[in-house]
Amino acid sequence: MSVNVLFAAQSDAWPEYEAPLRREIAVVGIKAHLNTDIPADQVDYIVYAPNSDLQDFAPYTRAKAVLNLWAGVEAIVGNPTLHLPLARMVDPALTQGMIEWVTGHILRLHLGMDAHITAAPGTWEPVPPPLAFDTRVTILGLGELGAACATALATFGFDVAGWSRTPKVIDGITCFSGSDGLEAALERSDFCVLLLPST
Incomplete structure (x- = not known):
């Protein structure tokens, strides 16, 4: 048939x-x-x-x-x-693409790459780079994509937390949930990644 x-x-x-x-x-x-x-x-x-x-x-x-x-x-x-x-589609390539996008931009911001890219040719400011363990990243949304991005950033040594509506447990990630947890998650963030659907 x-x-x-x-x-x-x-x-x-x-x-x-x-x-x-x-x-x-x-x-x-x-x-x-x-x-x-x-x-x-x-x-x-x-x-x-x-x-x-x-x-x-x-x-x-x-x-x-x-x-x-x-x-x-x-x-x-x-x-x-x-x-x-x-x-909904679940595809490893979607997850990998999101991990690369989020990690790339967090590293770009963390290392201040824009200042180096836009500097006048031949100019170099010898500023010591920050270290990942001194930088706190919070992922809002700990679904499949958010959890994968949080775990990837943690492997670089970032201090990673995440927030979701309902409680989650992810190895190596500080997890917050609910309305009280949202405030706590945001207060501890140097960088915040929004991976929440608009549902």
Whole structure:
């Protein structure tokens, strides 16, 4: 039996995603009709990008789930017409990319790299660099991405804390939670990284 999978994203994304999606669907042995134009009452699954023109899920009465293309679901989770289960993407590359982005910027700020990059050519200020263990970083949001970034920064020697709505335990990370914990987490921060969804 074949399933109908609607790819719902900006039209310029289809050429980028079509071949990988077809390949991965075939790898797991699913027979699927994958397309960008399937009548709503014939759609079994929706592969969805937040920049999609699709905003009304009510006509998709046969659909079993919406598969979000990225980890962030804030653009869809509040949609009042969403009556289907919503699955967000979990991909090691997304986590690795976020670790690199956050670590790169914390190191840039911690080491004052902007002053060196924008200095007049041939000018060098011999200022001793700070050490990571003297710098306190707080991650707001200890989901999968936040926890991974906190752990990565701790391996550099930073004094890392994190905050989440509910209590978490992460080796080597001071964890705060709730409204009282938020104030305490912010008070101890030299740098603060915001990894909270807007949900």
